Amino acid sequence: MDELLLASAILLLAAAQVLQKRGAVRHLAGGPGPGGWRSALVSPEILAAIACLAFGTALWLAVLYRMDVSKAFPLLSAGTILVLIASRVLLGERVSPARWGGAILVAIGVALVAAS
Amino acid sequence: MSTGARGFGLAALATSIVLSAAGQLAMKVGMRELHRVGIGALASADWVALGPALSWTIVGVAAYAVSMLAWLLVLARHPLSYAYPFLGVSYVLVYAVATQWSALAEPSSPLRTFGTLLVVAGVVLVSATGAHRQPTS
Numbered sequence: 001m002d003e004l005l006l007a008s009a010i011l012l013l014a015a016a017q018v019l020q021k022r023g024a025v026r027h028l029a030g031g032p033g034p035g036g037w038r039s040a041l042v043s044p045e046i047l048a049a050i051a052c053l054a055f056g057t058a059l060w061l062a063v064l065y066r067m068d069v070s071k072a073f074p075l076l077s078a079g080t081i082l083v084l085i086a087s088r089v090l091l092g093e094r095v096s097p098a099r100w101g102g103a104i105l106v107a108i109g110v111a112l113v114a115a116s
Numbered sequence: 117m118s119t120g121a122r123g124f125g126l127a128a129l130a131t132s133i134v135l136s137a138a139g140q141l142a143m144k145v146g147m148r149e150l151h152r153v154g155i156g157a158l159a160s161a162d163w164v165a166l167g168p169a170l171s172w173t174i175v176g177v178a179a180y181a182v183s184m185l186a187w188l189l190v191l192a193r194h195p196l197s198y199a200y201p202f203l204g205v206s207y208v209l210v211y212a213v214a215t216q217w218s219a220l221a222e223p224s225s226p227l228r229t230f231g232t233l234l235v236v237a238g239v240v241l242v243s244a245t246g247a248h249r250q251p252t253s
Contacts, residue, residue, distance in 0.1 A: 061146075080238075101241060107238075116227040
């Protein structure tokens, strides 16, 4: 139950990151002008990001109800790995081998915290 | 990128990191309060008993929301794979405050400390390498 809640929250919050980036690039790249903000806030990417955030945050509160924040928050960094994969696959950003190495360190750290 | 724009980006990044850590801690205090009064207080809508839990949770979620808005400004200027790992600093803040602050006083263990440090090392490695080219605007 705890694991399922945690995994769902991490997935939704990571998805929100990727959606925010797509929205920011498409609507705010020229700087935060008034028109840019309006079109960004009502864009499908940002609305979907807000939905993922709202639902993910509700699940996250349920996680915090059951778990120490000093344990739960490092586990959230598993989202970093998901975001790195998504930034390569969905956003087409280049990811260097060293960055993948960092992601592996994060994964080991997450495993240790999960075991603690 | 002009010096002013870069300073603005750094201020947004710092705001985002500090508020995301503060938001996590406040949400946890809120959930602790909810634990203390019992989840039944939600079902019976006992707003007086729920006061502290709701206040902390609302403050936490608000801090989290503002950190997300600051984050949006950061993302407009940097690739996600560059910007995201800087949030690693917030892991140190959350861990330090959650274990040292008397309101939470969470137990720290060598395994959890080491795991958290590995997470931070991982996100620093991810952010410090690769020499991402800045968007030329």
